[in-house]
Amino acid sequence: MKKIILSIVFFVAVIQQSNATQWMTSFEDAKKLSIATNKLIVIDFWATWCKPCIKMESDTWNQPEIQELLNGFVPLKIDIDVFRKVSNKYSANRIPYVLIVDANGEVIYNETGYKDKSQMLKVLKKFTINTSAxxxxxxxxxxxxxxxxxxxxxxxxxxTSIYVNDDVENDYMxxxxxxxRMVKKLSTKKEYKEKYEQKVDLLDDAYRLxxxxxxxxxxxxxxxxxxxxEIASENKGLFDFIHxxxxxxLEDKDNAKLWYDKLKTDKNYKFYLLKSRKI
Structure with a gap:
């Protein structure tokens, strides 16, 4: 893992030393830079023949206020006629098409159509976040x-959904x-049943609610x-925390005290307590 982080840091140094334009065009490089800089990726799908795209470039993306907020993201432009594989991956059939994705390319926000400066300012402000954790x-x-x-x-x-604005918490959930869902796809049936299923259910059924x-x-x-x-030892803290x-x-002080005492025995007790104050 240390080698991965060091290689990414080196990649950032190379980018910073060059006089590269602000917008990247390589999706894979954007993902690496996203990891290294702890920023989400803004993708602008466009084409040279797209008049709304050209208008958005001058009236929206090139505005100083937008440029300032883009410093909190990894900006990536994808010409749908050139980078067809990425365009097809995200079904970029109608443009302008703006996405905000994480370092693995998973979509947090997507919307089609021209966005003026004020509209894009609202979007960028809502999704600016440090992903160092x-x-x-x-x-x-x-x-x-x-x-x-x-x-x-x-x-x-x-x-993360605990700490972001209310209007985007569902996006993170x-x-x-x-x-x-990927956990199930990336593990064998036996491995999922024995190692992951209980925690997945606790998170997606109970914690989400x-x-x-x-x-x-x-x-x-x-x-x-x-x-x-039947709660596995590694899931006991989460189980007690949710209770x-x-x-x-519900202002049930007696039961809250009962489960608080159980939670205090967990090694991550302080972390859970901090979260409880934000929920």
Whole structure:
């Protein structure tokens, strides 16, 4: 993993030393730069014959306020007539087409049509985020997609939804669910059943609802779907945390105290407690 990070840092140094234009054109290089700089990627699908695209270039992308916000992203321009593989991957049939994706190319935001400066400012402001907490997971997944990294990324995206603006929290939760589906695809049936299924269910069934403020439904799911005696040791902290926060939200002090005491035995207790204050 250290070698991966070092190679990416070297890549950034090369980019910075050259007088390259702000917009990149290589999707693979943009993903590497995204990992190294802890930024999401903005993709502008366009074509030389697209009049709205040309207008958007001058009236939107080249405006100083937009340029400033783009410093918080890795900007990538894809000419749909030149880079057909990437264009087909994202079904870029109508342009202008703007996407915001993570370092693995997973879509967080996408919208077709001309966007003026004020519209694009709102989008960029909402999705500006530092992804340093995901850097090692991105690097691992970028090198070779694997269930372990997908699981870690999914949980961190759920956590991210706690701290972002309310109008984009669902975007991050949906992205988390996408990665959890990858966990199943990237593991054998036996491996998924024995190692991942319980945590996937806790995150996608219970934690997601908890973040949406549906505490009563959370407790109902936990009661009907999970037995405390069957919770794997590595999932115990998450299990106790979800119970604690749900009861706390319902102002059930006795049960909240009961699960708080259980949570305190987990090695990540302080991390969970910090999250509980934000939910």
């Amino acid at each position: 995901l850097q090692s997971d991105y690097a691992s997944f970028n090198k070779e997609p694997n269930a372990e990294a997908a699981m870690s990324i999914a949980e961190k995206y759920y956590d 949906n992205l988390a669910s996408n990665y959890l 908890l973040l949406r403020g549906k505490s009563e439904k959370v407790l109902e799911i936990l009661k009907n779907k999970f037995k405390e005696s 604690f926060v749900a009861y706390k939200k």
